[in-house]
Amino acid sequence: MSEVAAPVVEPTPPTPRAPANEAVLRLALVGNPNTGKTTLFNALTGLRQRVGNFAGVTVERVEGFFRTTSGRRVSCLDLPGSYSLSASSPDEQIALEVLLGRARDGWRPDVIVVVADAAHLERNLFLASQVIELGVPVVIALNQMDAAEAKGISIDVPELIDALGVPVVPLVAKRGQGIDALGRACEIAVTLPAPSRRFTLAPAVTEALAPMVERLEANGLTTSAAELEALRLLSIQHLEPHVAEVPGLDEARRHAAVTLGQIGIAPQRLESDSRYGWIGEVVARAVTTKEQYGRSLSDRIDGVVLHRVLGPVLFIALMAIVFQSVFTWAAPMQDAIEGLIATLGTLVGAVLPEGDLRSLVVDGIFAGVGGVLVFLPQISILFLVIGILEDSGYMARAAFLMDRVMRRVGLHGRSFIPMLSGYACAVPGIMATRVIENRQDRLATIMVVPLMSCSARLPVYTLLIGTFVPASTLPLGFGLQGLTLLGMYLLGTLAALGVAAIFKRTLLKGPVRPMILELPAYRWPSVRTLGVTVWQRAMLFVRRAGTVIMALSIVLWAMATYPRTSVDPSEPEVVQAEQQLEGSALGQVGKLIEPLVRPLGYDWKIGVSIAASFAAREVFVSTMGTIYGVGSDEENVQALGDRLRAERNPETGEPVYTTLVALGLMVFYVFALMCMSTTAITVREAGGGKLGWSWAAIQFGYMLALAYGAAWLVYTVGRALGY
Amino acid sequence: MSLSVSLPVLPTAPSVATGGPDGLLEAARPCTLSQCRPGSRATVLGLDDCGSDEACRLRALGLCEGTAVSIVDSRHAMVLDVRGTRLALGSALTAGITVQPLPAAARSARG
């Protein structure tokens, strides 16, 4: 086997250099979902693509480059997982296009690496056997050897190589073991004759298939690939569009189905029967399993997690703990950052001369951008917790638990996974809907993913909750603040379910598809994966604060500062500042907006902050910071929360921000779609062009109406109740 | 929604089939997968009452005619052990799969 054959003390070649004329080796990583393709891809290329313990993490093709130990340059493609070549969901189609050489950019693999999960080899060999017959060099990457060993499974690799007729390389991609051997195997595989089918069909079957095979061959397929395609076409009942492109194929297919029926073979089960029949023999030869007594650890965990009563309770408790931790763990870190920014702002303010420049730096940048940056700890904790859910294997369980509810909605449990991803960010959430085969269901899910409260709302929620909800402790150790946050997330989630139900009964009418979902074995979340995720998201947040939010803060500062108006110098400074602010461009815009937000109980300052946050939600916080920075006579940068609490209505002297106003505002942010990236991705994923734009418009419109209506309801009912 | 409650006769069949060590095994009658109890095993006979797309998917996943599956958990949906993998299927599918319940004692060494 190749790993053994590797010389131990090979003199390391001087810096690997590829001959200038040698072509790049193109390598495609395919395999069942959740087998470790992306883990392997990251190990090979040094990139940091997202990894997680559930099916459907990767939904795009991603290219990366590396060099083999011999110096050959390799272009490597990470692809979405797929269970077979008859796949029908949009993510699986992406993998298929590449495999069948139909990719729009013409990328064709020189060698296909089938990443197989050694712990579930039998199921993984189905796709592998199909790929072997494509007629392209294949290497089997036998990944997760450690997990297989832990399950008492041992695999005889030479025997497997003999049975499959292609190189097989055992790996532990997570630890980078076997990576070099895989590179060498790929270089060797391209020099070997193309692999082909390893089992024979009964003569009567071969005869029945012959007309189909003939037509496919005439269309340019190799014999092996034509036979594969014939078997595959018989197994699927719907017609794929490219069938019509091969003359006479559809007719030959119907004819073959009839002929097979006459000899007592159901055409749709011919492929699975023959493949799994052969796979059974291969597994019997190459795999030995120690009999395990009792239930596995994973099953025992499921006994609790999927328990009828405990399961849902655990789910809610888990969420409550998440949101609790956002307040309790993050508080000290947040205070530290807040203090740091305040000190820096004051220091810089002291150095700069009094005037517009100082105001720009202190009020525009420190109060604006700084006001957003203080939420970095919260964002990091949220991503850490979501990362733990994703990498432990809980996601699929949550989907299973939700299947019953989702079915009432008109979707199936799997649609809940994109919705859960939406807690992090709606963009990957919408992308993740590619695992849903049915177009109606997929669209309905896309429409509601942005209702799941994403991390960009967290600064708004935490600012308002931290300022206006008392930090009192309730029984069981839960804090009122954490529970309020949980309430906002639940509100969004329930709304998402409700709206999806409406879409499924109106615009996107269709039957409920049944759920098919693989539950992966639980795993300890990898510290590395979590670290990478949190780091990437934290950096993204900081970069956003430093770019988009910084730019918007400067624009808004300028609007809040100019044009200068003449103020009455006899008034106290605070009043002067206030008059100045009201006379500024922002103040004038605010006065225009004010009638719109009056019914919700807001003044013009909240009105413009909301308007500005349509560019990005966090801008609400930075705009408030800037407005209250410009509008104050304070020399020091003060925490925004304290300023909000102190704000009074100039006429009545009552506080502007009551708990009711804050609650209404949060509810507004639960529902409003204020994210250009989400709209852009909705346009693309809903079909692009006019169609995509109209779905995006519907999404934006209904969410705005919902936001306004709900905020109005909260304020009106609250007032009527005397708050 | 679940059919298993409304058909009181069939669910008891698998447990009846647990014959003594030398006694004859009374073959249980075929039923739908949704009628099987957690902890029992069954061989798939047909996927005819699932939608054709779903049947194709299930076959690729290793749940094809002749496969022995164990029922790990059963409620509105089911969790099955199929060729060593854990598969969750919605009730519309489990009600469309016909199976032959297997006697509980015949646990074969499966990987």
Ligand SMILES: Nc1nc2c(ncn2[C@@H]2O[C@H](COP(=O)(O)OP(=O)(O)OP(=O)(O)O)[C@@H](O)[C@H]2O)c(=O)[nH]1
């Ligand atoms: N024990 C073990 N776990 C592994 C190994 N390689 C990957 N994993 C874990 O397997 C899970 C899936 O890994 P991914 O790389 O996301 O799998 P994928 O094939 O890209 O999955 P999809 O993109 O969903 O198709 C993660 O939890 C990994 O940490 C390995 O060699 N051993």
Ligand SMILES: [Mg+2]
């Ligand atoms: Mg992946």
